[in-house]
Amino acid sequence: MPAFEVVMPMVDHRICVRHLYANFRDIGGYRGLALKEQLWSAASSYTEYEFNDHMEELKKMNEAAYEYLSQIDPSTWSRAWFSDYPKCDLLVNNICECFNSYILKAREKPMLTMLEMIRKKLMRRYQVKREGIKKLTGKLTPRIAAKLEEIGLQAIDCIAQYAGDSMFEVTCPDNRQYVVDLGRRRCGCRQWEITGIPCSHAVAAILYDCGDPEDYVDECFTIEVYKKAYAPVIYPMPSEEQWIKTSHDKLEPPRGRIAPGRPKKLRRRAPDESRDPRNPYRMRKYGARMRCGKCNGVGHNKRACPTNRSEASNSKKSDTPIVSFSYI
Structure with missing residues (x-):
C-alpha cells in the first residue's frame, strides 16, 4: 500500500x-x-x-x-x-477472480510460456471486442443503458421540486429527501458521484428539467471511450527461432527448488465454500447430524448401519446346510 x-x-x-x-x-x-x-x-x-x-x-x-x-x-x-474519482462502487475483487480464471491454464506453465499464452488470449480478445463494438449503436454501452433504464423506472415514484441554481429537492416514497445538484452532478445519496451513473433522485430531477439522463452519465461509460480502451493492437510475434540474435550471453533461468508433493492448482477455499465444481453454490451442512435411511438412527448412514451385521450373521446361519445321516 x-x-x-x-x-x-x-x-x-x-x-x-x-x-x-x-x-x-x-x-x-x-x-x-x-x-x-x-x-x-x-x-x-x-x-x-x-x-x-x-x-x-x-x-x-x-x-x-x-x-x-x-x-x-x-x-x-x-x-x-470511497473516492469519487474511479467511478466504481465494487466491494469485492470479482474482476481479479474473473481474469484469474481466464488465465487458469496459463498459470501453471513456465514464465515465458505463460506470458505467451496470455498475450495470445488478449490479442484475440481485443480483436473480438473491436468487432463487437462496431455493431453498437447509441451513446452508452448496452449494460449501462439497461441499468439507466431500470433506474428510470425507480425515478417514477420520486417527486422533484426546483429550488434554483440547478438544484432540486427530491422526495422519495419513504419520505426521505435528497438534494440534487445537476450543475455539479451530485446527489445527497452519493451514488451518482461514486458510480458515475445518475441515481433515481437525479433522474427525477433531470426529467423535471426536461433533460436526457444519458447526457449526465460519466463519459467512461460511453461507446467512444469503450472503443479507445480496445483501440491498441497487440501485435503478433514470430516464433523464437526467428528472433534477432544478439552478442550477449544467453540468460539462464534461476535455480528452482522443486517442492515435495504434487503442486496445487486450485486456491484455498474458505470453510463455507462448496467443493463441488458442478454446483459451486452448494453450501456444506455444518452442525447437521447424520441420520440412517434404513433404521432411522442418528450418527451413521445405511452403509454403517448396525442392522447390516445382524442381517449378515442371520444369512450365514440360514445358508449353513443341514446334513442328516441315516445308519443302516
Whole structure:
C-alpha cells in the first residue's frame, strides 16, 4: 500500500469485503449471521451517516467486533468513504477472480510460456471486442443503458421540486429527501458521484428539467471511450527461432527448488465454500447430524448401519446346510 501511494497516488486502494469478513470471522472470531449482515450493511452504505448508524448497531451487538473494524481504514472497504474519482462502487475483487480464471491454464506453465499464452488470449480478445463494438449503436454501452433504464423506472415514484441554481429537492416514497445538484452532478445519496451513473433522485430531477439522463452519465461509460480502451493492437510475434540474435550471453533461468508433493492448482477455499465444481453454490451442512435411511438412527448412514451385521450373521446361519445321516 505505501508503494501504491508513491508510484500511483491517484489509485483508490480497496480491500475485498468478502476476504475482510473471512478475517473478521476466522481471525477475530466474530461469528454469526447478525454480525455478518451488519458488516455488509456498513460496507454497502453510500453516506457517512448511514455508515455510522450501522457501526453503532454493530457496537451494541459486539463491542469487540466494533473495535476490530475501527482499526481498519474505512476508505478501503466502505462506499461511504470511497473516492469519487474511479467511478466504481465494487466491494469485492470479482474482476481479479474473473481474469484469474481466464488465465487458469496459463498459470501453471513456465514464465515465458505463460506470458505467451496470455498475450495470445488478449490479442484475440481485443480483436473480438473491436468487432463487437462496431455493431453498437447509441451513446452508452448496452449494460449501462439497461441499468439507466431500470433506474428510470425507480425515478417514477420520486417527486422533484426546483429550488434554483440547478438544484432540486427530491422526495422519495419513504419520505426521505435528497438534494440534487445537476450543475455539479451530485446527489445527497452519493451514488451518482461514486458510480458515475445518475441515481433515481437525479433522474427525477433531470426529467423535471426536461433533460436526457444519458447526457449526465460519466463519459467512461460511453461507446467512444469503450472503443479507445480496445483501440491498441497487440501485435503478433514470430516464433523464437526467428528472433534477432544478439552478442550477449544467453540468460539462464534461476535455480528452482522443486517442492515435495504434487503442486496445487486450485486456491484455498474458505470453510463455507462448496467443493463441488458442478454446483459451486452448494453450501456444506455444518452442525447437521447424520441420520440412517434404513433404521432411522442418528450418527451413521445405511452403509454403517448396525442392522447390516445382524442381517449378515442371520444369512450365514440360514445358508449353513443341514446334513442328516441315516445308519443302516
